[in-house]
Amino acid sequence: MLITKQAVFKRFWYPIVPMEMLKEGPQPFTLMGESIVLWADNEGAPRAAIDRCCHRMAKLSIGWVDTDGCITCPYHGWRFDGSGQCRSVPQIGDKVPNHQLKIKAYLCEEKYGYAWVCLSDDPISGIPEFEEAGDPDFRQVFEFYETWDCASMRLMENSFDAAHIAFVHKDSFGDINKPVPELGKLYKTENGSFYMLNKNRVDNTKVDRSVTGEDDDVTYRTTRTDYYPPVIRKSKIHYPGGLIHSIVTCATPIADGTMQLCQWVYRNDTEEDVPAEKVVAFDRIVTIEDRHILESCDPDVPIDQSRRAELHMASDRPGMLIRNILMELLKENGEQEVYGDHFIQYETPENIEYRKNEVDPVKMPEETGKPASSPVDKSV
Template structure:
């Protein structure tokens, strides 16, 4: 499955960059092969348009923000968040032709990131109740490009057979390779939800992060997949600590994804430093990255094209649901 060849993927919301990155001026981003220019409008809200001026195709992301509009660096034409040209310095009158416009896209701020949808949305931005709970703090973890398909990362997130090998140096128990059977598994219209209990090893750093002195414990986990490439993993530990990880694999093109990850925790900086939390989770994700960047980015949706085992059920469901989505959209574009 090549994401840029499936127009329906333009109908989902994706986090594309931290809001803080827009404070310094316009920024460029590639989403599903489409070059975008993003900036903050006069109200401080993110805006996104095609990164090509309609005049002589200069990159708008190289321009400046003037009065909440993005100004082309080539001839100074300015465009508002709707893509309409509002100023042409070379004109001696205010009658700007209606054809002076660029493609504009839906763009919203959520969870500290600018989200973009290139077409009419099929779904709203995923709702995370803990993000609005004053008892939780949000910790940005990383924002970087991985050279792998978003579907590979989503499958990996629900694959309970890999931790004891890929993460043997961080929390896996290689001597216990049989993955746990999910306590519950529920398909939703545009995703799935799975709960399970996973025995894990606690390193010295993780004992500090969990405020537990035990070298072995269990994770009570609830994983939720939001089609196509967003997941949350809510981990509850025996001492009541909740560590919720949000991960999005925003598709840059067919072979690369912009990975956005942050976590939400019901503790405080005084109890466990954000740096310590990030250090552990970062180590775990780099173990995943090493493997995933070696996989084929053209993920087959037909089950017969790869071999499977029982613990692959979440990934198989993802492939079936995506295949059904693509089939339902045939002829709609």
């Protein structure tokens, strides 16, 4: 699937830029291939519009914000408010500009320290709610804001993939000598998505123990990972000693093979217990390991299961549920998956035989709260 070719994904909210960055002036961003500009108005509220002046198409992001909150084009000084309306044209003095002088503005809101944007005026859902936000027992630690050369969906499926830990994270908390993963249990949520519950072994000798709050060499953490379609997940990790480390990961789509990682964490400890720097350092190692492999994966993620472009194993089930949810979204929006035709070059005759024996189709659990017990495909 090529995300920029699927219009339905324009109907979701994405975190775009930390509010702190807007204090430095207008910021450019490319969201699903569209060049946009964000700025903070005179009340500090985030605003977003197309990054093109309607006069001679200069980039507004190299302009500035006036004291009344309008963004000013640096070429001839036309000024636009947060609705996109041109409020003044210096060349006509104090006269009111023609109301048809307008640029396209986008829905834009502040939440969790970020400016969020929806490219459509008709969002399918709101910005996800996280119960830790606003809970006095939790603090929020900002972790990463950086561009990765990988498809947003690759990061999403990786977040639910128990099998990669032993390999990709062998130098941090995984153990390559224990490659058989504990498969998580999957539960459907009322909004049509799902979450996964699992228990992971953590090699505590390779990490700063203050970050996990555990003294033993090996500890087990339980995790609930929720999927918020299309590109957000929250992984709430519970350590035996009571520490909660809840990571929100957003893979904001820039282009088909490029995404902006926006990640923060909620923890029920204090800066005195573990400085934010140490918290970030732990997750830094893990994300570098993930990034290395995810940037190597084909960004054209096949989501139509009937195409069978990939060969899966049991631990891929959450990723297949993600694909099903996205396929449903496409269908509801009257779209078909758009993809390149290069998969055929990966094929071997044995692949085709393998698929004949696969158990399908992949089905969501029938009832809310009912665990999905059986693997979708044969084990390999």
